[in-house]
Amino acid sequence: MYRNKLLFKITDSFVTGVMTMQNFEYYTPTKIVFGKQTEQQVGELIKEQGCQKVLIHYGGNSAKASGLLDRVKASLDNAGIAYTELGGVVANPLLSLVYQGIELCKKEQVDFILAVGGGSVIDSAKAIAYGVAEPDKDVWELYDRKRQATACLPVATILTLAAAGSEMSESSVITKEEGDIKRGYSNNLSRPVFSILNPELTMTLPKYQTASGNVDILMHTMERYFTPHDTMEITDGIAESLLKTVMKNAQILAKDPQNYEARAEIMWSGSLSHNGLTNCGGGNGDWATHMLEHELSGMFGVTHGAGLAAVWGHWARYVYQALLPRFERFALRVMGVAPAENAEQTALKGIEAMENFFRSIDMPTNLSELGVNATAEQIAEMAKKCAIASKGCIGAAKPLYEQDMAAIYTAAQNA
Amino acid sequence: MYRNKLLFKITDSFVTGVMTMQNFEYYTPTKIVFGKQTEQQVGELIKEQGCQKVLIHYGGNSAKASGLLDRVKASLDNAGIAYTELGGVVANPLLSLVYQGIELCKKEQVDFILAVGGGSVIDSAKAIAYGVAEPDKDVWELYDRKRQATACLPVATILTLAAAGSEMSESSVITKEEGDIKRGYSNNLSRPVFSILNPELTMTLPKYQTASGNVDILMHTMERYFTPHDTMEITDGIAESLLKTVMKNAQILAKDPQNYEARAEIMWSGSLSHNGLTNCGGGNGDWATHMLEHELSGMFGVTHGAGLAAVWGHWARYVYQALLPRFERFALRVMGVAPAENAEQTALKGIEAMENFFRSIDMPTNLSELGVNATAEQIAEMAKKCAIASKGCIGAAKPLYEQDMAAIYTAAQNA
Numbered sequence: 110m111y112r113n114k115l116l117f118k119i120t121d122s123f124v125t126g127v128m129t130m131q132n133f134e135y136y137t138p139t140k141i142v143f144g145k146q147t148e149q150q151v152g153e154l155i156k157e158q159g160c161q162k163v164l165i166h167y168g169g170n171s172a173k174a175s176g177l178l179d180r181v182k183a184s185l186d187n188a189g190i191a192y193t194e195l196g197g198v199v200a201n202p203l204l205s206l207v208y209q210g211i212e213l214c215k216k217e218q219v220d221f222i223l224a225v226g227g228g229s230v231i232d233s234a235k236a237i238a239y240g241v242a243e244p245d246k247d248v249w250e251l252y253d254r255k256r257q258a259t260a261c262l263p264v265a266t267i268l269t270l271a272a273a274g275s276e277m278s279e280s281s282v283i284t285k286e287e288g289d290i291k292r293g294y295s296n297n298l299s300r301p302v303f304s305i306l307n308p309e310l311t312m313t314l315p316k317y318q319t320a321s322g323n324v325d326i327l328m329h330t331m332e333r334y335f336t337p338h339d340t341m342e343i344t345d346g347i348a349e350s351l352l353k354t355v356m357k358n359a360q361i362l363a364k365d366p367q368n369y370e371a372r373a374e375i376m377w378s379g380s381l382s383h384n385g386l387t388n389c390g391g392g393n394g395d396w397a398t399h400m401l402e403h404e405l406s407g408m409f410g411v412t413h414g415a416g417l418a419a420v421w422g423h424w425a426r427y428v429y430q431a432l433l434p435r436f437e438r439f440a441l442r443v444m445g446v447a448p449a450e451n452a453e454q455t456a457l458k459g460i461e462a463m464e465n466f467f468r469s470i471d472m473p474t475n476l477s478e479l480g481v482n483a484t485a486e487q488i489a490e491m492a493k494k495c496a497i498a499s500k501g502c503i504g505a506a507k508p509l510y511e512q513d514m515a516a517i518y519t520a521a522q523n524a
Numbered sequence: 525m526y527r528n529k530l531l532f533k534i535t536d537s538f539v540t541g542v543m544t545m546q547n548f549e550y551y552t553p554t555k556i557v558f559g560k561q562t563e564q565q566v567g568e569l570i571k572e573q574g575c576q577k578v579l580i581h582y583g584g585n586s587a588k589a590s591g592l593l594d595r596v597k598a599s600l601d602n603a604g605i606a607y608t609e610l611g612g613v614v615a616n617p618l619l620s621l622v623y624q625g626i627e628l629c630k631k632e633q634v635d636f637i638l639a640v641g642g643g644s645v646i647d648s649a650k651a652i653a654y655g656v657a658e659p660d661k662d663v664w665e666l667y668d669r670k671r672q673a674t675a676c677l678p679v680a681t682i683l684t685l686a687a688a689g690s691e692m693s694e695s696s697v698i699t700k701e702e703g704d705i706k707r708g709y710s711n712n713l714s715r716p717v718f719s720i721l722n723p724e725l726t727m728t729l730p731k732y733q734t735a736s737g738n739v740d741i742l743m744h745t746m747e748r749y750f751t752p753h754d755t756m757e758i759t760d761g762i763a764e765s766l767l768k769t770v771m772k773n774a775q776i777l778a779k780d781p782q783n784y785e786a787r788a789e790i791m792w793s794g795s796l797s798h799n800g801l802t803n804c805g806g807g808n809g810d811w812a813t814h815m816l817e818h819e820l821s822g823m824f825g826v827t828h829g830a831g832l833a834a835v836w837g838h839w840a841r842y843v844y845q846a847l848l849p850r851f852e853r854f855a856l857r858v859m860g861v862a863p864a865e866n867a868e869q870t871a872l873k874g875i876e877a878m879e880n881f882f883r884s885i886d887m888p889t890n891l892s893e894l895g896v897n898a899t900a901e902q903i904a905e906m907a908k909k910c911a912i913a914s915k916g917c918i919g920a921a922k923p924l925y926e927q928d929m930a931a932i933y934t935a936a937q938n939a
Contacts, residue, residue: 130559130785130788131559132558132559132560132562133556133558133559134555134556134557134558135555135556135558136555136556137552137553138552138553138555140549140550140551140553141548141549141550141551142549143547143548143549143550143804143805144545144546144547144548145547147547341788341789341792342769342772342773342789343765343766343769343789343792343793343796346762346765346766346768346769347761347762347765349765350758350761350762350764350765351758351761353761354757354758354761357757358757370545373545373756373805374756374757374758377756377758377804377805378758381758389558389792390558390788390792
């Protein structure tokens with residue numbers, strides 16, 4: 110009976126096309142240069158931009174040790190482009206290094222920033238770019254929601270980790286050491302002018318980082334998918350293709366990290382998952398899981414993607430009844446579960462299937478597995494900080510207030 | 525037996541992910557402003573671009589009669605933007621009007637072109653924009669493949685017909701009256717800076733134009749889908765979602781032309797089908813059907829999309845054996861046919877299913893239904909012109925020479 114109803118309902122909404130949808134803007138000016146050895150084009154690509162001096166911004170030693178940094182410098186030398194450099198970006202990039210980068214750029218008259226690394230490096234580069242373009246203002250005011258940016262230096266990227274999607278997105282996340290405050294800021298001005306995506310550069314990434322990146326990519330689509338608005342079929346179709354492609358290739362990489370094709374599918378899916386394509390017509394998405402995770406990694410320094418995996422299922426079980434048809438569709442279309450007794454059971458099976466997927470790539474599904482043992486006080490503090498950062502409320506699937514945030518953290522800790 | 529083999533094969537290629545893929549560039553700088561009443565933003569959007577004077581370029585009387593042109597002018601007036609105007613673009617836009625537009629822009633010192641219309645108007649605007657930016661050179665040299673453009677005025681669009689995808693693409697097609705020569709030219713310089721997509725503006729479009737547009741949209745994905753290269757799963761997934769969404773909503777519009785949601789799905793799918801998203805990793809696509817149709821509409825003035833529908837099946841039956849796994853996948857994944865006795869039969873059933881779809885929206889599947897009765901001499905002339913335009917050979921699925929082109933036209937005429 111329920112199965113018949115379900116079939117009718119889905120078929121019906123597909124045939125009649127009856128739904129309302131949101132107006133939207135879609136803006137992805139970043140030129141993508143994708144494939145093997147593409148980093149060799151960086152000098153020529155920057156030359157086209159007509160800048161005076163470049164800051165090469167990067168993280169730890171891996172960019173040096175792998176020879177990537179030398180290849181980048183050789184390409185810039187060949188194109189006759191002057192540069193200076195600043196390394197040292199850490200996961201959850203720090204405001205102090207951003208300030209240091211801004212001072213360096215002012216001193217060296219840098220007018221173009223090249224990020225060589227993953228999302229942290231790119232985010233740090235975006236923050237420096239904002240800071241240099243408005244030299245008399247404090248860049249933290251942007252992240253602290255005190256003002257909007259009116260200018261930004263051009264940023265380009267050579268991506269070495271598929272995860273954050275920052276290589277094509279308008280967003281960046283910075284952590285202020287004082288008070289461990291992690292905040293995001295979004296503005297189209299910071300979308301990179303070009304991004305070089307060579308999947309070969311991600312081949313040697315450790316298994317845990319790879320899997321965490323893959324969860325982050327999935328979550329960028331899922332945060333947009335679980336929207337209370339009616340959506341566009343084409344957007345849903347693209348989102349579901351992205352989720353299925355990423356899950357399949359994440360499992361391939363869990364066994365065969367050197368698989369170029371799987372690295373490529375993940376890398377391109379990572380950019381498409383966070384460039385705005387997957388919320389066309391469906392509003393702005395939910396983002397509660399991201400907000401909850403920000404406080405977790407702010408307090409415990411956990412890897413972002415792993416933190417998302419540890420929290421998501423507990424968020425989902427807390428809110429799914431408020432968005433039942435959507436969770437049901439997710440279960441059937443994305444996770445491929447068979448319809449259960451009723452919509453609620455189907456939805457729950459879909460949540461469970463996603464958690465099983467996380468386990469299959471050795472990702473945590475609760476805080477203990479994440480290595481976090483938060484006390485009741487720490488949970489209360491995270492919830493309080495999250496509420497302050499969001500001016501009281503997060504989420505769109507179901508609005509969540511401070512006590513809801515604490516309840517989800519508690520469920521994730523006790524699971 | 526065949527079914528089991530088939531199932532194994534598909535599953536296998538999905539599980540192992542073994543495939544090679546092409547490097548690619550993806551560049552879609554056009555800002556999309558999508559939804560109801562969005563044309564009212566045009567003044568502010570142009571103001572952001574900081575130009576001196578705008579050419580409003582349009583087609584026949586419908587833009588005037590509908591009041592759209594007045595609303596556009598009011599928006600420009602409100603934003604304090606000076607403009608001049610040039611109407612008269614016809615389907616298969618003519619070089620003579622392009623020259624006229626170039627002269628007008630020089631005289632009036634126009635530095636920004638706003639196309640209000642469908643693909644023909646946008647293509648004409650792009651050609652004018654090339655011509656004004658390089659005032660000492662003949663713009664036809666670009667379309668005649670004599671040189672590459674080095675500059676182009678900024679172009680923006682308000683789209684009134686979902687079909688050509690020109691609102692987000694780098695391509696344009698112009699017809700030179702002398703000799704009825706229809707030629708395309710592609711260059712990233714001509715990608716619009718912004719495009720306003722309001723599905724309401726397409727609601728009153730006649731049924732035949734609507735259906736032709738829908739075929740054109742499908743063909744932009746299909747030309748890329750039938751590639752001899754291995755492809756990316758995510759690109760295939762997006763392409764298949766686009767094809768299924770467009771077919772479903774085209775059938776809705778055939779019965780209910782005023783359906784806003786179906787108009788919206790089609791309009792956004794039209795842009796995504798031709799902005800480069802659907803050939804990421806798979807090479808440049810086939811494009812033989814488009815080349816064959818160009819000569820048809822050059823000689824007989826038929827509507828582009830209807831011409832594509834009339835030719836496609838005959839092209840497909842001529843080449844499918846050279847690309848059997850791809851046609852088989854198309855049959856199973858896109859057209860949803862049940863596997864037949866063998867791959868060949870499955871592929872043929874897929875081609876037939878697409879022709880049945882064309883019939884379901886009253887589109888022709890041969891030249892007679894298109895209203896064309898070409899003599900043997902006319903067929904020979906079209907094949908000759910097509911061969912000259914393509915320097916001898918078209919297609920990637922299977923290279924087609926002059927005698928192949930004639931054979932496909934003949935099959936389409938005799939069917």
